[in-house]
Amino acid sequence: MRRTSISTLIASIAIAALTVSGCGSSAGSGTGSGPATAGPVELAMWTGFTGGDRAAYESLVTQFNSSHPNIKVTMEVQPWDTIAQKLPSAWATGQGPDLATPNFDPNVLGEYLKSNSLLALDATGDGDMKINADKLAPSAIKAFTVDGKLYAVPANIATLQLYYNKKLLSAAGLTNPPATVDELRTDAQKLTGNGVFGLSLADHETIQMWPVLQWLDGGDIVGTDGCSQLDTQANIDSLTRWAALVRAKAAPVGLTGAESDALFSAGKAAMQLNGPWAAAGYTQAGIDLGVAPVPTGVNGKVTLASTVPLAVSAKTAHPAEAQQFLAWWTGKDAQRTFALASGFPPVRTDMGDDSKLAANAVVAKFAAALPEARLYLPGVIGAPKVDSEAYIPLIGAITRGKDVATEVKTASAAINSITGCSGT
Missing domain, CATH: 3.40.190.10 (Periplasmic binding protein-like II)
Incomplete structure (x- = not known):
């Protein structure tokens, strides 16, 4: 029952964490970048995906960089505890990465909102170049929306x-x-x-x-x-x-x-x-x-969902490019690739007729539960x-x-x- 997005279940490997002052401080790289230089826009991303599905996340980043020559995302994998210690002060002071999965607990976003550390995502809507929020796991989008503004997308989603x-x-x-x-x-x-x-x-x-x-x-x-x-x-x-x-x-x-x-x-x-x-x-x-x-309950179908938020620093120098990455990450092609590589369902609810996903019986069954899945203690x-x-x-x-x-x-x-x- 272990997974990478639950702290007590993480089988963490020892990874030397970069210091706050060393992240995002080089030209064109991260929130503390200097004057723009020739070449692609560089985005730093911190994640805690240290488990067996790490390769699936790294593969997504590699595919994005190959298909977007004007943007380069560097994913730095660190233990969740390290991110929890470093990221709050880094983002509050305009340092650290452009993108991050702040915690395996979605409720942590509230703490980052208090310090005005999260970028409100405005690149939402229809089409491949937009974050299709209305097509993403509803329990996650509800949890990531505050006062009508969306502050994160699901980096992953899982159901029981x-x-x-x-x-x-x-x-x-x-x-x-x-x-x-x-x-x-x-x-x-x-x-x-x-x-x-x-x-x-x-x-x-x-x-x-x-x-x-x-x-x-x-x-x-x-x-x-x-x-x-x-x-x-x-x-x-x-x-x-x-x-x-x-x-x-x-x-x-x-x-x-x-x-x-x-x-x-x-x-x-x-x-x-x-x-x-x-x-x-x-x-x-x-x-x-x-x-x-999960058997039907007295009020119909219900199960539990877990998700990890993927957010953008409010002080990133490249908000448009960061949101372009989120749009791609949550798009159909990327989610199909990730689901087949990791065994996790896609974060989208509109891929039920995807023939490649349907061929994977396990992925298809967990994906089918997304509409009725609920987060545990959301917003509490x-x-x-x-x-x-x-x-x-x-x-x-x-x-x-x-x-x-x-x-x-x-x-x-x-x-x-x-x-x-x-x-x-």
């Missing part, structure tokens, strides 16, 4: 779908994977036994999946007013049902994402919610793998703390037998304290 072990389902007499949330719970119990868990769930050091379980039951974690919704009866009922499933040993207790992956890879779990990055490893492990949509003040200090401890407590109603009250108080909700 239901992985299942065809062999184990067949052995349990199940012809098809579950289609509804009630079937998901029932099938998880049917598939449990003989050393096999029906559903492999992780609750920390992973992309979140418990919110999907709540959404399927019509619940949520934080409302648009910043106040906890966990203490509503609907959410208490939902968490009680899922916690009972865990306590009945139909799902394991307290797994990290890596441990959940290992369980499924070993054929010890029949089903799992996961992203596109896991498919190749499961196939290599010899799993007779199936991928199905203190979202990382809400997750680590309230939500994760809540799931850990109730799956170990603590009273759900009591633990929900504790978690709600913690959430409201973090977000500043007054409770009125």
Whole structure:
């Protein structure tokens, strides 16, 4: 369940980071550039894509440079922690790169807006030379738009779908994977036994999946007013049902994402919610793998999306060229190339009839979920703390037998304290 855009899941490699003073300070390169020189406009770009899909991102940059002789983008790959330390002050003072993926958490854009560090993207509209915002993943565009202005595009997008072990389902007499949330719970119990868990769930050091379980039951974690919704009866009922499933040993207790992956890879779990990055490893492990949509919930289809924002410095010397790069990056040709190379779905919602993508069954299935995919805690003040200090401890407590109603009250108080909700 690991991926490059979730901090606790990043398998970072040691990369020597450039100092702030050394980036974007040469002529024609970056936000602190001197007088223009002959040759292409040079754009520096910082990213934290240090994982196995790094080559796919680097290949995109190479293709852009080959097809745009008047612009040269240099992608500098650094650990996410390094970017988080260096970029805020660099952009606030007019230094650093022209473009960056500031963080794996989309909510970080709010901090950069406070320091007036982000360029409002105005090169939007129809056509290949524009950022086709209305064709991009709606959950990402909504998160990246503030007061009617767009400040980033999705560098990538991923959705969660239901992985299942065809062999184990067949052995349990199940012809098809579950289609509804009630079937998901029932099938998880049917598939449990003989050393096999029906559903492999992780609750920390992973992309979140418990919110999907709540959404399927019509619940949520934080409302648009910043106040906890966990203490509503609907959410208490939902968490009680899922916690009972865990306590009945139909799902394991307290797994990290890596441990959940290992369980499924070993054929010890029949089903799992996961992203596109896991498919190749499961196939290599010899799993007779199936991928199905997340079962339909009480209010229709829903799943979780994760994305990394790609933004432009407000002080770049080359705003037009930087936005031209964003338009190309999110265009159909680039996204087709990236999807086929990385296994991630394209960031666009209008490529369902693309024959090359349709030929890749895994990519096509994850891409099909984009319209109903939701981000986790979008726009919530203190979202990382809400997750680590309230939500994760809540799931850990109730799956170990603590009273759900009591633990929900504790978690709600913690959430409201973090977000500043007054409770009125």
